[in-house]
Amino acid sequence: MTSAIEVRGLSKRFGSVHAVDDLSFEVAQGRVTGFLGPNGSGKTTTLRMLLGLVSITGGSATIGGKRYRDLDHPIRHVGAALEATSFHPTRRAEDHLKSVALAGGIPLRRVGETLELVGLADVARRRVGKFSLGMRQRLQLATALLGEPEILILDEPANGLDPQGIQWLRSFIRHQAEVGHAVLVSSHLLAEVEETVDDVVIISEGRLVLQSTLADMAAQAGTGTGMRIRTPELDRLTRVLDAVPAGWRLTAPDTLVIDGATPEWFGHFAAQHQIVLYELVQEKSSLEDVFLQLTTGFATPELAMPDRGPTPFPTDAGTA
Amino acid sequence: MIAVLRAEWLKLRTTSIPWLLTAIALVVTGLSILLYFVNHGNGGPEHPGGFGPPTPDIPHTVQQLRDLLGAGVGIYVFSLLLGVLIITVEFRHKTVTTSFLVTPHRTRFVLGKLLIAALAGAALALIVLAGTLLGGGITLSARGGSFSALAHQLGAVAPGMVLVYALFAMLGVGVGSLLTNQVAAIVVCLGWFLILENIFGGIWHGTVKWLPSGAALAASNVSAGTREQIFLFNWWQGSLLILAYGLAFATMGSLVLARRDIT
CATH class of the missing domain: 3.40.50.300 (P-loop containing nucleotide triphosphate hydrolases)
Known part of the structure; x- marks a missing residue:
């Protein structure tokens, strides 16, 4: 070549x-x-x-x-x-x-x-x-x-x-x-x-x-970055996770993400604590994620963000 | 080299530059002819070029012809602008990127422009000459002069005119290669020829023969020798001087261009 x-x-x-x-x-x-x-x-x-x-x-x-x-x-x-x-x-x-x-x-x-x-x-x-x-x-x-x-x-x-x-x-x-x-x-x-x-x-x-x-x-890019879990027993799950301790973040009222977790680890963990799961998804980084991570690892100027949290998902009640 | 000239000619004729300048040059020629005949009855205008004594010993028709074509010679400034525009248009419309990709050696690029400018300048001279002959000749015969006598004198003035136009177009390319901003280059050229030269020549008479317009007057004398003016160079010295000015600018321009980042 x-x-x-x-x-x-x-x-x-x-x-x-x-x-x-x-x-x-x-x-x-x-x-x-x-x-x-x-x-x-x-x-x-x-x-x-x-x-x-x-x-x-x-x-x-x-x-x-x-x-x-x-x-x-x-x-x-x-x-x-x-x-x-x-x-x-x-x-x-x-x-x-x-x-x-x-x-x-x-x-x-x-x-x-x-x-x-x-x-x-x-x-x-x-x-x-x-x-x-x-x-x-x-x-x-x-x-x-x-x-x-x-x-x-x-x-x-x-x-x-x-x-x-x-x-x-x-x-x-x-x-x-x-x-x-x-x-x-x-x-x-x-x-x-x-x-x-x-x-x-x-x-x-x-x-x-x-x-x-x-x-x-x-x-x-294809490597997993964590687990996304939807569960009706959110309170119990976060309590047992904090006891490990394992980091988690809420992404929806009934969904959380555990960074760095693998399906194997969480599967056993959920079974051990007998937690009901509706959804269990491995989070993977896309090519775009890797690209962004690589190119913003350097000091590129940050985009100005409005001083509030992410826009909530619009519901019928929320739109006026 | 033929291919380069064909490419440059194609590029030139697909812009409005040559057509617009030729049209303006012809209009100015026409106005000059008109003005000349209006003034002719009462002592005539000053000697073409604006200085030096008239030469009364040449035959009357030749004098008329020289006056007419003298107006033509003064229009060599359009040939200068032609040269300026031939090169600066590439920067104005950013076509220079493509030109430099095709011809990465920038000296060669300037050389191509010098050659096409010389040819285009010579062509402009021939057109202005034809216009002067036609317009002047018709007016002349209408006022009792002789058209054919005028035409017969053409050989005496045409070579000088073609030479001066070609050289001034090259000078224009030289200036444009150094001053690639189109507007700036035009302003500098017109400012020099319409204002600064007159000031220089007016203050120091000895510098006149070294100035481009003095050299142009000398160079336009190529085949005559009749309008010998003691304070000017002879025709080939004058020609070389214009060429030297043009090449000096083009060399400086090439050196600057060679380091220039085209972004």
């Missing part, structure tokens, strides 16, 4: 701000790698350093062992669709692609092919200024695909796409990996790429938090 992209000790400082700090990861050929992190964690800066658009303060970022700028005809090897890239509003979609193809040494027949591929063939002669966000996103993707690159770098590609567009994007990305291409796709939502990626690179505050396969991360 060879690395399509290698990032080694990469750093970027904007003045006194460390946007990216000693970041290292690899992207394998033939696999889809999700590049994840909250907004402002340094994803876009990393991708732009990789593509030679932003200068590197320290470390290296290479594609097939070479810096982007040292590649011969770079867009024939690397297709990039970056956020905040724009088009000239009076230029037609077709002309935009033609100009890129001409400058990049790509045959002009690719213009029609890529427009067809991303579903913009009907609006090829329309000025880009009239395009919706989703159409621009597709045109961005068409630009990236023009040179039939073996490496794709997509920065938040799902932004602005409708559900069908997202579905199409997912199958498209999977197909790219199946034909042996490497795809690095960034997102601030794990759920958005969960079905698509093989590997994950998670960063927070410019630093690497985790690089693993999605399967390993899912295994970590």
